[in-house]
Amino acid sequence: MLCWSEISTRQFFHGHDGRFTVAEDDFGRAELPFTKKILEGLPVVSKIEDYALLGDCRGAALVDKTGSLDWLCLPRFDSAACCSALLGDERHGFWRISPTQPIRKVQRRYRPGTLILETEITTDSGTIRLTDFMAPQTRESDIFRLVEGIEGEVEVESRLALRFDYGSILPWVQHTDRGIRAIAGPECVYCTCDLRVNVEDQTMVSKFHLGPHQQAAFQLTWTRTQDPPPLEKNVLQTLEDATAWWQEWSGRCTFKGRWREEVQQSLITLKALTYAPTGGIVAAATTSLPEHIGGVRNWDYRYCWIRDSTFTLYSLLIGGYTEEAKAWREWLVNAAAGNPSQLQIMYGVAGERRLTEVELEWLPGYENSSPVRTGNAAYRQHQLDVPGEIMETLHLARRYGLDPDEDAWRVQSAVMEFLETQWEKPDEGIWEIRGDQRHFTHSKVMAWVAADRAVKDVEHFGMPGDAARWKKLRDRIHAEVCAKGFNEKLGGFVQSYGAEETDASLLMLPLVGFVEADDPKMIGTLRLIEERLVKDGLVVRYLTESNVDGLPEGEGAFLLCSFWLADNYALAGREREATELFEMLLGLRNDVGLMSEEYDPFHKRMLGNFPQAFSHVGLVNTARNLVGEGGPAEERGHEED
Structure with missing residues (x-):
């Protein structure tokens, strides 16, 4: 396929006759309709990484x-x-x-x-x-x-x-x-x-x-x-x-040391993805850029996921952007307000709840990857990790001394009341799998995070609540996850209770303090992930060959998960491997420092919506983990009770 980005060997111009001409050094000159429409049955388009x-x-x-x-x-x-x-x-x-x-x-x-x-x-x-x-x-x-x-x-x-x-x-x-x-x-x-x-x-x-x-x-x-x-x-x-305006904003970046320029550019990208009137941050600027070329995994990411909140808050605070972090927290509190049973995993930029998914049949899709969708039906899903992310984010805001928010604890108390009756139920999981609900290990761990942060907010910050009851809940969830989410035969935690598959979300376990990085259970889990999910040095989210998610197989390596792997290496004392992986990930950015959601190591090109906030959040947080002590990988969940 002829791609516009291949300008080292192919050149382009618009002729006076209204046709689009491609001058090729080795093959002479070929003429195409100006509409950049068809070459050998495929549209002539730029690669995702060729965009700014x-x-x-x-x-x-x-x-x-x-x-x-x-x-x-x-x-x-x-x-x-x-x-x-x-x-x-x-x-x-x-x-x-x-x-x-x-x-x-x-x-x-x-x-x-x-x-x-x-x-x-x-x-x-x-x-x-x-x-x-x-x-x-x-x-x-x-x-x-x-x-x-x-x-x-x-x-x-x-x-x-x-x-x-x-x-x-x-x-x-x-x-x-x-x-x-x-x-x-x-x-x-x-x-x-x-x-x-x-x-x-x-x-x-x-x-x-x-x-x-x-x-x-x-x-x-x-x-x-x-x-x-x-x-x-x-x-x-x-x-x-x-x-x-931009230079004044970026000049306030307080990140010091190695990789400062790369961190600053990622923070600029996150700022650009912020909806200023509300403080909400969209997951990406696009819809329907495919996770697999020619496939159906094409989703609308122009909304705000609650799951992104903790990671994003860390990255903003690492950069010294307290006002943006405060605005993001306020967006979160406002979006989550109401009956916890109606809590959604995602909202519109102004807090809209109905994100009806529609297929745009007249658009063929990027490189014929259809359907093209607007809206996102996943907003209706039940995902047990969301209460944990809310509790973690608002706990983090207190730890970093953001101005008190009287409504935050009201939301947290309601969330905990809801979680106590819901945590034992199955859900769709972090990857929004469109299949049967299951008891996902990561989801249960995030329920543990919710209880753990509630206890710490009571004991460390004097918030009103029954810490003793929440401690019992925390211990009960921990024991169940270790009993049902750990596969003795495989020697590691698995994607869901009773499963044989591993999952990249399990890299979060030491990052949230559920287990230590040197715990034998986590060492075995990391080994499983390296054996089954690491391809050409990068991490895929989970195996799709078995069609366990109800969708056709095939997607690229998930860049955020690859940053999580670097964080795990750092926590485990494998500093050289952590740095090498981080440097490799930096090398995947395009010429202006942007990253998409995924990367195809075989075809060496970006996949998924672009630019992806989560990938840039991972870059900022991992850079902080590698420049010295006290990064997010060490801080999350490691305070003394």
Whole structure:
């Protein structure tokens, strides 16, 4: 398959006849329809790792190496995309700004300490720089694209095809004094520039030449149809302000020592995935990027998982971002408020509860990986680890001295009352398996965590509660897990009671203090995981070949689990192996420091939704574990009773 990222041997340009030409050094020149549509029956798309993230802490966009913006959700992360070529082709919406000549070389970076993307594109006639950014310091939902001539003279084309509702709605596009206005029902998008604009097939097209120091600027703004036209901003001033905003924020990072730059970039990514109005942090900026190319494991991750809370809080506190940690805690308390029997594993960015899952039949999916889904039916699942994550997160907030929250203990008390009657029931488990409920070992361990943290909140912080009763509950859960979740024949803990399979979630046991890393039971568990789940040095979540989850086999290595393995090595005194694994994981990031959910070590490419908050949280926490004592792997659950 021909991928846009393979620019070292293949070059691309848009011909004046409206066709998309691929110049290949070894095989001559082949012409394809401009719609980037079909080559040998497959869509021509960029690899997941060829994308970079733009964000304003409310919505998000993805731009590939050649200047094609193929994913755009405004004004919120979970809004219906108006550019969806990522999950289909150019018929479904895109915005490309790129030379019309063959591309010979691409270099890109984020400006230091920011999420402002700079892409230098070189052709035979010269070089241009494309600067892409969103503006977190403003209230409007804007994207800005600034093109500058660096060397020689380059003909550039901007082609904007807005297609609302994930590419299903062709908008009405009108000329304005400074560009175009696209309308479809309640949504309206303006795009302004200083250039002559043509509208071809409801697509805004501009062609222009740039020499050294010459510039062309574009502003795209989302509004509601009934709103007045947005104010046009000074792009250069907005760029300067956005740079200052990001650099001030990233400059507050308190992480010291080795890997500071990598940690800072991951924290910037987490900030970009934060929905500023509420403090909620989405799991990823995308939906339906596949866990297996051509497969059906395609889920919508543009929501906030309670499970992410403890890991995320640690990473924010490690970086010194107390206000963000406080906002995340407040989002958690507000989302979890109410009857604990109605507690969900995930919520919308503003705390929405109904996340109805729908299949978008008109989208073929990334590299024909279908179905494409919006919403996530897993919100209805019962997962026993969620109460444990709530208790752990709010306990951690107290330990780190966040401003007291009067509502937090009310929520915790209700959660504990609920847990005491529910912990013995089966659930769907941490991986949201869509099959029969089981007694998952990790879920029971997190019930133990809930009881353990409740006891410590009473004894260490004077919170009102029956510590004696919760101690008995804690001891009972611990004894049951050791009796039923441990397989004597295999010599390790297993995925669920009575099972023969292991599970990467069991790497959490020493990280939450359930067992010590040098406990023989954990040593045996680690050995099982290394033997069965580690492939090419990376960790898969569980074996899928047996179809135990009701889905077809096949997915990549789960990057967060690989960070957990490094944490286990560190706790077990295997520092060299921990560092080597961590360095290998750093090497899997793309050229601008981003990571997806999974990685395919055989085909050496990223899989799953992108960028994935959990992967970046793992990077931050593991870096802290490796730079000295007192990291999350040592701290979680190891206070004295």
